[in-house]
Amino acid sequence: MAVDGPMVFLNGGAARRVMRARDPREKHRAATSLELLFDLCFVVAVSQASQSLHEAVTSGHYMAGTLAYAIVFFSVWWAWMNFTWFASAYDPDDTPYRLAVFVQITGSLILAAGVRRAFDGTDLTVITWGYVVMRTALAALWLRAARADPDRRRTTLRFALGVAACQIGWVALLFLPDGMRLPGIAVLVVAEIAVPVWAQSAGMTPWHPRHIAERYELFTLIVLGESVASATGAVRTAFDEHRGTGQLGAVAAGGLLMVFAMWWLYFARPAHTLLATTHRAAGRRFLWAYGHYLIFASAAAVGAGLAVNADRVSHRAEVPAVAAGALVAVPAAVFLVTVWALHLRPHHRRPAESVPFLLAAALILLTVFSPAPALATGAVLAALAVVVTVQGGRAGAD
Template identity: 25%
Template sequence: MSYVQRAEPSQRPTAEERHATWLELFFDLIVVTGTAQLAHVLHGEPSLADVGLFTLLYLAFWTIWMCFTVYGNVAGDRARTRTMLLGMLGMAVLAASVAGVHEGEHLRAFAVTYVVLRFVASGAWRRRGQMLVDWPVAQFSAGVTPWIVSIWVDGRARYWLWGAGLAIDLWATLSFSAHKLQENAEARRAAVERRAEKRGGISERDSQRLDFTLAHVDPVHLGERLGLFTIIVLGEGVAQLVTVGSEADWDHTLRSIGIAGFLLLVSIWWLSLVRGYGGVPNLRESALPPRLVLLLHCVTNGALTALAAGLGASMEHLHGELTENVRWVLCGSFATYLVISLVGAVVSRRAAKVPVGWGGLLGHVLPPLALSLTLGAFGGRLPAVAVVWLLVAGVGWSLLGHVARRRT
């Protein structure tokens, strides 16, 4: 049947590597404001409820950013400027809503903007006649339904609806592999063709359903965009140190904790961007399918955003002890980052078909992980500067392990 267009994966150019365009770099500026606003949710004395709210807001913000990022990745120079700028404007509204997130009107504005942006991003793929197989959330609208309902819901039920929508997106990320999506597309195509044969022709509606291609992301370009996101998040950590430090007396303790915070961020930069891929520590390119890389990137940068807030709070408690909640934000986020670094190292070695070397790997990850959790649980009597320096010692131990393995 010649009128049926077969779906073929889009092929990325191999002649030269494509880098982020000026439009994409301009679009990423919204991440600067967004991460700063999200970090402020954890300022002061963050409760468990504040941490949960931060998680929901961060996941929503990251999801929207990723929807437009993968669109720009596949579309390249043909990406519509209007679509990208509309996404940027909407994300600015999301960031502005975070400041008054405990107010009903701001929460409703956040939900409405999220829903609108999801449909804008999905519409961009329909206009291109493509189905993205590497991250189906970009076009999967089931997760948006709870957000639509939340617009007319007040109280804690709204947060549960947001969580349900994000959980559906997570399920789609883990369930819909590229191979499975291709099989489903071919099965749907075959069903439409059978109906057309029985009717003696294909309708205009069925023709539109068949007229699409399967698109794949450019992993090199995607890694660059993901890395830029991580750079911006690390920049928020630097901004926290500078902002709080500029308002305090420049004594020995301030200089000490400032240097410790800087060394901590430098170590994370090395693990995530020099020794990692897409901001995920210790991960090599092509070690995982893109959808799983995006999942690890999401968790990694959520932890780093919380870590930036923790560093700012440590500077605020310069000459005293960290409260339990602040200490757990700092140490818990660092522990989460260490777990991701272990996952990145393991999957990269298995993808390269080399021995994992569990003994040496765990020997350089478990001690700093145990240290950070111990500090979170029992470090109440330690001054803030001591807690930060101990975290630096922990990441230093992990870095020594990388140096030793490279020499071996």
């Protein structure tokens, strides 16, 4: 186990300059305070993405806003996820490592500063350079791991090469004509996703199931918290202006039910037990890791949807009822289906256990046509949480 404890602090990191691979069977492995700081700073970028989606929809830019949100959130999630898996494999917690993480945090804040310009579609410069700063620092960490871990040198060098090549592509994208940027983004997204698959075809890096599960759980809490914050801000503004207070109560109540139920469903089963059983199944591991993009993005989008509904019922924005309802119902349904597919279905012993999830997702989509879509969606999710709890109790009794 590559942890020397107090020696790092006594010698300023000089006692250990080798980035050895962590033991995937290490006991009591938990998220570090540096990882928690990393997550906390990424909240800024998540918040900017959610707020920008809210503003795009209230301005009538439904499709363009959704597309911009998907791209921006990808950059946030991808940088977070890649560092998370790297830290599960290599985390010496010495001075060079900490400084490299600080550089990545700085990049996330630069990226957050450029989110609004990216949503306008006129200036991708700031968000691109923020992303490049984050990813270049990670490439440097992969080079350090290559030097210290000869058994996995091919894998780590592939990671460093792939990440660096993609960053060159993102910078080059800034010089393309506007009409070529969207296809260029699509190509680079595919290239980014392919890097871990290509790199680990040369050999797997070690990772700790309980540590990875905890890191994903913590980020889920962050995006759920962002949903609460977005909705609270919109509802507070409307109350301050004394607009639509009766209908706002339904939006607020629905938002609380949604967040409570989403938390309940995600944490209904421990993820680390599932990951432990798929430790040697690379395909299922990639599916679980990559699929969380939909969980995180949809959870944060729910906050934007609640804010849009608050603006609509308080007459602060002219948004069609169906559009406002869809911005709540669609992300909630995506969250539900993805959590079921990745997190819960593998634990089911009978196909019938999946029926309530699919039925609930269909009902949630129908709430688009409800006069109070947020409250109706929250009620459906809360009812599903009750069903899941009862099923879990019966399974435990069996």
